[in-house]
Amino acid sequence: MTGQRLVVVHPDAEVLAEAAAARLLTRILDLQSVRSPVHVVLTGGTVGIKTLAAVANSTVRHAVDWTGVHLWWGDERYLPDGDADRNETQARGALLDHLDGLPAGNVHPMPAADGEHDVDWAAEQYAAELARFAPEGSAAPVFDVVLLGMGPDAHVASLFPGHPAGTVTGRPTVGVRSSPKPPPERVSLTFEMIQASSEVWIIAAGAEKADAVSAGLAGADRATAPAAAATGTRLTLWLLDSAAASR
Numbered sequence: 001m002t003g004q005r006l007v008v009v010h011p012d013a014e015v016l017a018e019a020a021a022a023r024l025l026t027r028i029l030d031l032q033s034v035r036s037p038v039h040v041v042l043t044g045g046t047v048g049i050k051t052l053a054a055v056a057n058s059t060v061r062h063a064v065d066w067t068g069v070h071l072w073w074g075d076e077r078y079l080p081d082g083d084a085d086r087n088e089t090q091a092r093g094a095l096l097d098h099l100d101g102l103p104a105g106n107v108h109p110m111p112a113a114d115g116e117h118d119v120d121w122a123a124e125q126y127a128a129e130l131a132r133f134a135p136e137g138s139a140a141p142v143f144d145v146v147l148l149g150m151g152p153d154a155h156v157a158s159l160f161p162g163h164p165a166g167t168v169t170g171r172p173t174v175g176v177r178s179s180p181k182p183p184p185e186r187v188s189l190t191f192e193m194i195q196a197s198s199e200v201w202i203i204a205a206g207a208e209k210a211d212a213v214s215a216g217l218a219g220a221d222r223a224t225a226p227a228a229a230a231t232g233t234r235l236t237l238w239l240l241d242s243a244a245a246s247r
Ligand SMILES: O=C(O)[C@H](O)[C@@H](O)[C@H](O)[C@H](O)COP(=O)(O)O
Pocket: 043, 044, 045, 046, 047, 048, 075, 076, 077, 087, 148, 149, 150, 151, 152, 155, 156, 157, 158, 181
């Protein structure tokens, strides 16, 4: 089931990141007024991390009860713990390390490369973590908001055009090899997991994303434009700057 789709365009990448941060904080506050916990999925990429930095710089973040927020990742580069290129490392630097009210147990990073296990093992580990926080009879929590960056090839998370990981079903996570975007090994949520989420927000900036935005919004098939399949059951929100929306 896919919900409403909205497209919002902001003047440039800086306003986009600030507006996405303000929207995220407001959504968390709205959700917290009716229930706890709230589950939010973070993304890597420049715009995704800029958005997290904007959350860190916002006074409104102090209105959020972070003890009731669980943070997950849509994908992760399969690199050693602490590697500067890990999405987790960048998210901690941009935001998480500044949230003193956020319990460590509320942060659920995807496994780091340990020199012993492969990405399939890492994907299995994350599926087990999702299951630990799932409601009775489910394999994973229902994510309230999934943040996704998007590549110029319309990839989201680590689901790339024509890559077999994009066709995996029956599982919430998948190990990715030969990623066209370095590094080659990653862990990703599957489309099935993304599509089970309440809201999916695709945040994209820059003229180099314009063709991908156009294909994604035109409903191209997921093999050519994975972003087209990144939908939420309640809402799919495209947050763009004017350059990315120029087509
Ligand atoms: O691990 C990753 O690389 C990201 O999760 C990836 O999906 C990213 O969000 C897009 O590639 C957009 O990245 P940019 O915003 O830097 O273009």
